[in-house]
Amino acid sequence: MSELKTISRHAGTILIGQLATMAFGVTDTIVAGRYAEASLAALSVGSAIYMSVYVALMGVLQALLPIWAELHGAKRPEQLGFSLRQSLYLMLALMTLGMSVLLQPAALLDWAEVPVSLRSEVLNYLSVLALALPPALLFRLYSTLNQSLGKPLLVTWLQIGSLFVKIPLSIWFAFGGWGLAAQGVVGCALATLLVQCLMLTVALWLLRTRALYQPYRLWQRLEKPHGPTLATFARTGIPSGLTILIEVTSFTLMALFVARLGTVAAASHQIAANLAAVLYMVPLAIGIATSARTSYWLGAGQPRQARRAVGLGFLLVLGCAVLLAGSLLGLRGSLAQLYARSPEVVALATSLLFWVAGFHLFDGLQALGVFVLRCYRITLTPFAIYGVLLWGLGLLGGYRLAYHGIGPWPAMQTAAAFWIAGLVALSLAALIFWLMIWQIMRRESQA
DSSP states (O other): OOHHHHHHHHHHHHHHHHHHHHHHHHHHHHHHHHHOHHHHHHHHHHHHHHHHHHHHHHHHHHTHHHHHHHHHHTTOHHHHHHHHHHHHHHHHHHHHHHHHHHHOOHHHHHHTTOOHHHHHHHHHHHHHHHHHHHHHHHHHHHHHHHHHTTOOHHHHHHHHHHHHHHHHHHHHHHHOBTTBOOOTHHHHHHHHHHHHHHHHHHHHHHHHHOGGGGGGTTTSOOOOOOHHHHHHHHHHHHHHHHHHHHHHHHHHHHHHHHGGGOHHHHHHHHHHHHHHHHHHHHHHHHHHHHHHHHHHHHHTTOHHHHHHHHHHHHHHHHHHHHHHHHHHHHHHHHHHHHHOOOHHHHHHHHHHHHHHHHHHHHHHHHHHHHHHHHHTTOOHHHHHHHIIIIIIIIIIHHHHHHHTOBTTBOOOOSTHHHHHHHHHHHHHHHHHHHHHHHHHHHHHHHO
């Protein structure tokens, strides 16, 4: 099988599973929007906090992919199994940290000046998702293992199957019926909790019974914490997790700041953010597949093949980004109407989706750049660049443009200010990352 076909097949399988998982959020957004405008606004704030926590912690686990892919390429299955068991200690720390934040979000809500009218529903929503975090992270560990082995299909089937459970549960729990009282957005969180537990149960059964996992001897007795292994995890995972935290919070904190503009603005922004997140699944899938193949070839001692995998990943991301951004421009009005019934919300969301299209073009390229740099163990520099550009220029710049104005540009008093600033920040980040990658490729080629 050609390298392009391998990456495309791997990415396509991951994408289907990721879209099924993203459909959780799409389902909740549509259900909450149909239930009540206030529920959609509460979902916007609550999901922003949850996704900031979850995706940052997931980023630490995702950073294990190149480590395990290299071990796979080097034909060291038992060492890979040992590394997976050691990652359980990392998992315990991440679970504790994440649940603590989700159960005590009052400081975040105060800092973002979220309206009091939304807080009760947001707190109830997050308390349920705090319970869903442990099974969600454990399933992510299972997913990372499969991606590093180039076998994402088992994960994808689970994600697709879970969607058929999630949709009816969210509708039932939110609107009530059959003896159950309507619970609004909290019902969507309860559905997520049940589905995550179900997915983890099936994943554990597969690890125990499938022949694919037997060479790795995963079910040996858990060893004591191994300092060098955990130190490697920390050097790779912590900067990667912090990098993704900056990326995600620069995106999700928009919702908390936009909430100050009122319910219509928050609801419209939630639609734009949800579609941006769905589009992001395409470069994310290609980035995971490219990272797995690049690290596999590096582990196998074939750097030329690794460079070829990087080039193919770049072309795939660029082509898909142009296609998806153009499609969003043409369909943005119809998509906004799918999410909400309020004419004011639909009109504002349609205008925001114009900026989301440009945002996506550069979001995909910079995301792939981070994945590739991680294969070469470069994690601290992207973290610093993200801090300056995404938090400094993107989030802070968007805040000032929205509420205070910047230089000759007066305060816009609209969520579009955040998307414009974010677009500029992502374009600069993409340029810097790919200049770094070009230098790495050039040095390796000369060597």
